[in-house]
Amino acid sequence: MQQTDGDSVLRVRGLNKRIGRKTIIHSISFDVRAGEIFGFLGPNGAGKTTTIRMLVGLIRPTSGSVEICGRDVQKQPEEALKYVGSIVENPEMYPFLTGWENLTHFARMQDGIDEKRIREVAELVHLGGRIHEKVRTYSLGMRQRLGIAQALLARPRLLILDEPTNGLDPKGIKEMRSFIRELAAGGLAVFVSSHLLSEIQLLCDRVAIIGGGKELAVGSVEELMGAGKGMVIWDAEPRTKALALLGRYADIAVIDAVGAAALEDAAAALLNERSIVTETPEERVAEVLDRMVREGIAVRGVHRVAPTLERLFLQMTEGEGIE
Amino acid sequence: MNSWKWIWRVSAWLSAAASLLLIVGFVYGAGKLMFPKPNLAESEASSAAAPLTEREPSPEDGSYRIVAIGDSLAKGTGDTTGQGFARRAAAGLEEAGRKPVHFLNNLGINGMTTQELLDELKQPGVQYVLKEANVILLSIGANDLFQGGAALQTGADAPNTAALEQALPGTEERLGRALDELRKINPTAEIVYIGLYNPFGDIESLREEGDRGIVEWNAKAASLIVERDGMTLTPTFDLFQRDPGAYLSFDHFHPNSAGYERIARRIVQGME
Amino acid sequence: MKRFWAMVQNEVVKIVKKKRFYIVLLILAVLVPIFSYAQMKQSLERRESYGSDWRLEVQQAIIDNQNSLSSDRVPQEWKVYRQIYIQQMQYYLDHDVNPNEPGGVTFTREFIDNSATLFIPLMILTIASDLVSSERTTGTIKMLLTRPVRRWKVLLSKLTALLMFVSLIVASAYLICYLISGAFFGYSGWNIPIFTGFVLNGSDVDLTYVQATPQWQYLLMQAGLVWFVGVVVALLAFMVSVLVRSTAASIVVMMAALISGSILTNMASAWTSAKYLFMVNLGLTEYLAGNPAPIKGMTLGFSIGTLAVWAAVSVIISFGVFTKRDVLT
Numbered sequence A: 001m002q003q004t005d006g007d008s009v010l011r012v013r014g015l016n017k018r019i020g021r022k023t024i025i026h027s028i029s030f031d032v033r034a035g036e037i038f039g040f041l042g043p044n045g046a047g048k049t050t051t052i053r054m055l056v057g058l059i060r061p062t063s064g065s066v067e068i069c070g071r072d073v074q075k076q077p078e079e080a081l082k083y084v085g086s087i088v089e090n091p092e093m094y095p096f097l098t099g100w101e102n103l104t105h106f107a108r109m110q111d112g113i114d115e116k117r118i119r120e121v122a123e124l125v126h127l128g129g130r131i132h133e134k135v136r137t138y139s140l141g142m143r144q145r146l147g148i149a150q151a152l153l154a155r156p157r158l159l160i161l162d163e164p165t166n167g168l169d170p171k172g173i174k175e176m177r178s179f180i181r182e183l184a185a186g187g188l189a190v191f192v193s194s195h196l197l198s199e200i201q202l203l204c205d206r207v208a209i210i211g212g213g214k215e216l217a218v219g220s221v222e223e224l225m226g227a228g229k230g231m232v233i234w235d236a237e238p239r240t241k242a243l244a245l246l247g248r249y250a251d252i253a254v255i256d257a258v259g260a261a262a263l264e265d266a267a268a269a270l271l272n273e274r275s276i277v278t279e280t281p282e283e284r285v286a287e288v289l290d291r292m293v294r295e296g297i298a299v300r301g302v303h304r305v306a307p308t309l310e311r312l313f314l315q316m317t318e319g320e321g322i323e
Numbered sequence B: 001m002n003s004w005k006w007i008w009r010v011s012a013w014l015s016a017a018a019s020l021l022l023i024v025g026f027v028y029g030a031g032k033l034m035f036p037k038p039n040l041a042e043s044e045a046s047s048a049a050a051p052l053t054e055r056e057p058s059p060e061d062g063s064y065r066i067v068a069i070g071d072s073l074a075k076g077t078g079d080t081t082g083q084g085f086a087r088r089a090a091a092g093l094e095e096a097g098r099k100p101v102h103f104l105n106n107l108g109i110n111g112m113t114t115q116e117l118l119d120e121l122k123q124p125g126v127q128y129v130l131k132e133a134n135v136i137l138l139s140i141g142a143n144d145l146f147q148g149g150a151a152l153q154t155g156a157d158a159p160n161t162a163a164l165e166q167a168l169p170g171t172e173e174r175l176g177r178a179l180d181e182l183r184k185i186n187p188t189a190e191i192v193y194i195g196l197y198n199p200f201g202d203i204e205s206l207r208e209e210g211d212r213g214i215v216e217w218n219a220k221a222a223s224l225i226v227e228r229d230g231m232t233l234t235p236t237f238d239l240f241q242r243d244p245g246a247y248l249s250f251d252h253f254h255p256n257s258a259g260y261e262r263i264a265r266r267i268v269q270g271m272e
Numbered sequence C: 001m002k003r004f005w006a007m008v009q010n011e012v013v014k015i016v017k018k019k020r021f022y023i024v025l026l027i028l029a030v031l032v033p034i035f036s037y038a039q040m041k042q043s044l045e046r047r048e049s050y051g052s053d054w055r056l057e058v059q060q061a062i063i064d065n066q067n068s069l070s071s072d073r074v075p076q077e078w079k080v081y082r083q084i085y086i087q088q089m090q091y092y093l094d095h096d097v098n099p100n101e102p103g104g105v106t107f108t109r110e111f112i113d114n115s116a117t118l119f120i121p122l123m124i125l126t127i128a129s130d131l132v133s134s135e136r137t138t139g140t141i142k143m144l145l146t147r148p149v150r151r152w153k154v155l156l157s158k159l160t161a162l163l164m165f166v167s168l169i170v171a172s173a174y175l176i177c178y179l180i181s182g183a184f185f186g187y188s189g190w191n192i193p194i195f196t197g198f199v200l201n202g203s204d205v206d207l208t209y210v211q212a213t214p215q216w217q218y219l220l221m222q223a224g225l226v227w228f229v230g231v232v233v234a235l236l237a238f239m240v241s242v243l244v245r246s247t248a249a250s251i252v253v254m255m256a257a258l259i260s261g262s263i264l265t266n267m268a269s270a271w272t273s274a275k276y277l278f279m280v281n282l283g284l285t286e287y288l289a290g291n292p293a294p295i296k297g298m299t300l301g302f303s304i305g306t307l308a309v310w311a312a313v314s315v316i317i318s319f320g321v322f323t324k325r326d327v328l329t
Helices: A048-055 A077-083 A099-107 A115-124 A128-132 A140-152 A170-185 A197-203 A221-227 A239-247 A257-261 A282-294 A309-317 B002-034 B040-044 B084-096 B114-120 B124-132 B142-146 B148-154 B161-185 B204-227 B257-271 C002-017 C020-050 C054-069 C076-094 C104-115 C119-128 C133-138 C140-145 C151-185 C215-243 C247-267 C272-276 C284-289 C300-324
Strands: A008-019 A022-033 A037-041 A063-068 A084-087 A158-162 A189-194 A206-211 A214-220 A231-237 A253-255 A276-279 A298-305 B064-070 B101-108 B135-139 B190-194 B231-234 C193-196 C199-201 C204-206 C211-214
Touching (some): A008 A048, A008 A189, A022 A063, A022 A189, A037 A048, A037 A197, A048 A084, A048 A189, A077 A084, A084 A140, A099 A115, A099 A140, A140 A170, A170 A197, A206 A221, A231 A239, A239 A253, A239 A276, A239 A282, B002 C284, B064 B114, B114 B161, B124 B161, B135 B161, B142 B161, B190 B257, B231 B257, C002 C020, C002 C151, C054 C076, C104 C119, C104 C284, C119 C151, C119 C215, C133 C140, C140 C151, C151 C300, C215 C284, C215 C300
Parallel strands (some): A037 A189, B190 B231
Antiparallel strands (some): A008 A022, A008 A063, A231 A276, A231 A298, C193 C211, C199 C204
């Protein structure tokens, strides 16, 4: 499973972190290659941020190594971090400086970034005229963009973004996704963490899934997501008849209210009092639908939704996933 | 960024200049304090040649310029208002209104003896003050004769005739020298010596011995005073004779406010 | 090296843009006129009771102190202090030099003497206590430490900027004080002789080392000593700022130390091992003025040494912790 390609920009091997007696990160290993968007998926509190902090040298790993372009972050921080742009958690900038001054500030900390480059990245993230206003007055979205501008300043080979769409409006989220894709297309390796499965599905090429500080799976998105059964929301009348019909299929599981509550927000919005949430293999949907129509059940709607991260975890820990 | 360059240049240059100056100051100051050089010229030219002694006194301006010097009586110990006879006399003269009055200093020190007075008169500062004055109120001697009121308070060493007799000649001689010294410092000032009263007047057992000693002392002081020009003795013995309790303070030694007021009135009368 | 100075420049600009230094200047500009006015009132009142002759006033001060020496109620330490005061005043008087000659320069000297242990260190704290802890409060420390720069260089750039501002604060305290008080008392007095070199032997003052120093020279030495104290306070505050996450906590810790220092120097003497605490050693200018040390056995050399040790240890701790510690939040 672990690639050792020559073009891997970020190479993480056996990363452990123990604080006091508690091990909070258990041997995490993965690679991120140039031009790919790598997802780092896990619920809040799974250890994503701690891992990211170890990637950029903010936290010293208890054991294991992080290499960026072949340089160890702990042993050669100056060489290794040269190739990384990052936003850890929120993009925090000096509020009493303007956007431009913030960029200048960070540009001065390393070689080879001139004023032209600062103008370039400022334009790249569309901060436009507001670049000379104090960061204090910026919206979260603008700060996020300024943070990315800062991360791109030094023409990095690896971009690390921690929950980049957090707090953005739907339009902002869409823009952010296409922006990240653009960057990756330009040959940049992008590492994106998220607690939203849909986010990772929409954005990433490969993904590592972690939970409780442990790495549950690493692989391509299709490979891993395919492992989970798709979820279908049925909106049909009469509901009891539809339920009885669904119950006849051995490979269709009706999910109770508790399970349904764990749906991602976008999916949860589709629910009404008639909704039946099931786990249904994709290929059975047409057949079931046909049967319903024939039995005189009025089908008002059928939605296929992505399984939630929680369901995926459940499946993985049940042994259906990849160990 | 222009403002950056500007901020940086100004603060860098200013702080570099300031740091340099401060470091020099620190090294120089610390060095000077930690390895002091004895100032030979300075120590040889002791206070006798102090620049202050060479100062000419201010010209006579037709006012009373009053200084008090001597022991706790001069200072005014026992007076709850802290004025003593010195300031009260100044106030009295002011009231009489013949000349403007400037009270310069009260140099009285608790417990001062004639010997200490002689030492004090060597101080350039004291000399300066005395030169500035044209009225010098002097009270001295009681501490030589009674070893201070403190002995009385503790009851350990009550005055007795023998001790008093023994102290008399030396005290007299030193008073004479002090008067000469004062005259030498200020050749023109009116010097008013405040005579002694019997501080033990309200203690029956000590009264008689005290009386005898005081009378003897006052007589000796009076003869020293009359021998010299421009000096007067203001008697106070009688003031505390009849009703000492009314005019002495709680320590049965120093006068109280009323007592000082009476002495002051005598001084004013003597100067009229 | 060029990179390092660029980073120092960053820190300087941040301090300026954060308006910390303006606050310091503003406080001085508000306080100095208040003190100047109070001092002017006081000297007017003195003039009323002693006329224009300062010598009479000084002689009276000497006599008053002599009288308090004979009182049993005055504690022994105070007596020593007064004894020394008397001898110094006597010296000034004998040499016909007014120790309290009013003037902008004299006011500045006295103002700095009074503010050397508490007020100026407080000014320095407004910058020093904030330097590292604020980066942690705002989270910008993550941005700072994920750049390809070693941590000790980041910290050293901050420390350099801090030391620059210590010099600027001390210098501007003098400048503002002189400019403002001069408006009240006139701008002269640079050459008034000030006596230094009073060596204390118990309660006696050895006068063999006493020298008349022109006041400008005295100010220079005083400023140097104040600067040294400022540097030490800055380094200690810097360490606290590294150790403590919040700026408020870091200021409170340092202020508590400074204030306890000024309380201890007043209580003083009985507890002799207190002399190894940095806060009782901050009164370096007292040695210059010839005032007795708060605790027996303290000399200028001792105090400078003690402060230097504290400063060195705090620098070591600052760098040790900053370069090793995980940045968790």
